[in-house]
Amino acid sequence: MISLLHQRVLDGCQFIIATHSPILLSYPNAVIYEVRDNGLEPVEYEDTDTYAVTRRFLNNYSAMLEILMEE
Numbered sequence: 001m002i003s004l005l006h007q008r009v010l011d012g013c014q015f016i017i018a019t020h021s022p023i024l025l026s027y028p029n030a031v032i033y034e035v036r037d038n039g040l041e042p043v044e045y046e047d048t049d050t051y052a053v054t055r056r057f058l059n060n061y062s063a064m065l066e067i068l069m070e071e
Contacts, residue, residue, distance in 0.1 A: 002027065022054040 002023060005015065017024060025032060026045055033040040034048055045051060057064045 020050050022048075022050050025050055 005024070005027065008015070019025065025048060030045075032043050032045060032048060034043050
């Protein structure tokens with residue numbers, strides 16, 4: 001997906017994408033917006049909720065799975 005996106009960008013295309021994918025969000029020079037209390041706000045990649053959750057999961061996936069599967 002990201003390679004196809006990149007090829008289209010090189011062709012001059014622009015995209016508006018809604019995603020939770022940390023890989024797509026990391027596309028170089030992407031302008032990222034998050035929905036916050038005050039509406040849409042521009043944020044840096046490493047300040048996104050998606051990045052934070054993914055990082056937390058990868059750093060300690062067993063603890064995160066425990067939390068996610070609590071009854």
